[in-house]
Amino acid sequence: MSLSADTPPAVADALGYLQHHLQELTKRQNALEHTINATLVGLTAQLQQLTQLITASIPTVAPPPIPPSLPPVSPPPPVLAAPSKQRTRPKLPSPPDFSGERSSGQAFLNSCTLYLRLAPEQFTCDEEKIFWTLAFFKDRRTVKWSENLFRQEANTGIFPIQSWVDFEQQF
Secondary structure, eight states, X not given: OOOOTTSOHHHHHHHHHHHHHHXXXXXXXXXXXXXXXXXXXXXXXXXXXXXXXXXXXXXOOOOOOOOOOOOOOOOOOOOOOOOOXXXXXXXXXXXXXXXXXXXXXXXXXXXXXXXXXXXGGGOSSHHXXXXXXXXXBOSHHHHHHHHHHHHHHHHHSSOSOOSHHHHHHHO
């Protein structure tokens, strides 16, 4: 790049410095590209070797022999199903509403856990278990904690307690 005769010396020096610096950076970039390409070639070769080793180590299984033709067999007579006895579960009481008192906290949590273990088919995920449990938070203190959780969810888009284990720990 040629500069006009009236270019100040400071600008010319700065441009010269920048051109030199650009050339150095270009050399470094070329060297790095060369190193990356060489590494890529080496990794590709290793991958091919591994693929060949794996392919060679997998035993080939011959298809099973085709059995000789047998005469057709008549289907067995239908079997009448015996009447099945459907197991009935004991009626499970729901846990009592939780007041927020520390003295009754463990009993409440035990009651919830017992229900969850005896009726697992009613819950498809931990989130349902947590929400079901929060439905029993009806006292002033417990409602405040529950509302705080839902407020956090509204702000972040993610409910702050992700698993039943986390709920038990935070409870």
